[in-house]
Amino acid sequence: MRSPVPACPCPPRIDAARRLWHPPADIQGTKMNLFADIRSLVVASLEDMVASGALPAGLDMTNVAVEPPRDAAHGDMATNAAMVLAKPAGMAPRAIAEALAARLAGDPRIVSAEVAGPGFLNLRLTAESWRGVVKAALGAGRDFGRSAMGRGTKVNVEFVSANPTGPMHVGHTRGAVFGDALAALLDFAGHEVTREYYINDGGAQVDVLARSAYERYREANGLSPEIAEGLYPGDYLIPVGEALKAKYGVSLLDRPEADWLTEVREFATEKMMEMIREDLALLGVKMDVFTSEKAITASGKIEEAIETLRGMGLIYDGTLEPPKGKLPEDWEEREQTLFKSTAFGDDVDRPVKKSDGSWTYFAPDIAYHWDKVSRGYDLLIDVLGADHGGYVKRLKAVVAALSNRRVDLEVKLIQLVKLFKNGEPFKMSKRAGTFVTLRDVVEQAGADVTRFVMLTRKNDAALDFDFDKVLEQSKDNPVFYVQYAHARVCSVLRKAAEAGIAADDATLAAADHGKLAHEAEIALAKKIAEWPRLVEIAARGQEPHRIAFYLYELASDLHGLWNRGNEDASLRFIQDDPSTAQAKIALARAAGVVISAGLGILGVTPAEEMR
């Protein structure tokens, strides 16, 4: 009787990697990041040189970098130390490099240190160093690459924040995917992250929603709806009308708006938020906090925030210059209550009160950001559509003012998603019924494809989303390429089990990795070694797309090694000798672990099998 093949040990669900995480003490710091380790070695050596008088005192080492060289022929790592320090030290770069090379050569991890070009120091590391990375990856599992970089930093990532007046569309989808991946990335880099959704339920648009829903309510009661110009015509409000009928019967019919507006507004808004939560769930996005604009307003926080600013001398009554260029038809000069955002780098001061004395849209935003500041975050991130670019400076000004410049606000603008179908631009129009919702996209393309495609572009570059390419699920689609690499690793593990080779992570971590000696194998280990470094670079730049590109490269290296096995049987992972096999499988599994962790950050499922 054959024993059943054990399931791939990769965690099948993505949730586990995405929850809030605090690094245990033993993997805090940088000891799993070989590039950081060697940089520490370089800096320590430079400090020794200072101590011994070989270099002058007082040098700033912050620009000293240890990086993978562009050309692998140059070695494993390169440092710019000599070039960076040449000028402040008043010495020739090559002289510094030579002296540094002599010191580094004494380290057991360093095979060679050669001066090259204008003063680069090219380092080669022992194969044993790279094998150590495989062991570390297997020991840490999907925690390999986690960083303590953000330790002690509380970050609030506000994203989506779609108006609760209808279903989410493609533009929201990109913002949702980006914000969620950014939050996961910052979490992985050791920050304490809150995912937050700001519900714009306080403005005139929810009154419009209420009136639109009321017409559907009339319709549900057998009357013909009057969807006037300016109301939301979408079918998605029909069920809301029916639900209103179920709750209120005929009691709201033939009553003045003032009698039903508040109740219908709250009812419809809640229904819209239910729908939006379902949409987010389809994408695999889970918020930690929903904050209501209406609640902020009702709590009196707007007045508090404005009075706080007034106390700082940043609120005054005045008039603004008319905008340059084309003047609005109905422009007239009016006195408004203004926030002195120019004191914090804005171009003009911004109105917080309209001429009729009511708050502008900006006022609740002031209160909301004040609320976020008061919740003790060290960093606020707003993920907004690119059409909100004009609000960035005033928002930054608010946060700077209300936090005494303690809290930084980063605004990540999400550029347009351009839809294509049959190679032609696909215009969206609510009226023409060609309105593409998040649900449309996810139901057709799947959450994994949607997420990965939207993360293979910088947030500030426009994204072409071609339905045909995505629906084809062709090999053009990088998500399959990466998932397939992971599936191949799982396949190797299944084969190992069939062959009776123990291949659990603990066994693999303890395998005789000295059997990994071929340059193609060491090359893959080197790529794996870059992962912890990449995580920190991506997190520092708040650029989750870097994860996607790295995973593609890692998958490419794994596929390459796999195919080498076709020509050279000694490069296959499954070998007759169990000890040799375990060493090779360990390498594959280490790559799989990193792919799994990286896809976890992106919110994409690491497929175990693809046929």
Added chain:
RNA sequence: GGCCCCGUAGCUCAGGGGAUAGAGCGACCGCCUCCUAAGCGGUAGGUCACAGGUUCGAAUCCUGUCGGGGCCGCCA
């Protein structure tokens, strides 16, 4: 008029002070008796929009120009 983003191979895009600028697609030539060919190897393809400047060093930073997109009080 002002502010923000973008301009890199035929196409879609990475790289954003460092060495000979990369990938995918498309084109061309190869690779399945073999752990999954949704894979791999190779060839061809560049004035990094343009002009100045900073620097030992610029696709990368600064200024300007050109081209594309977005935004600019009493909407949200």
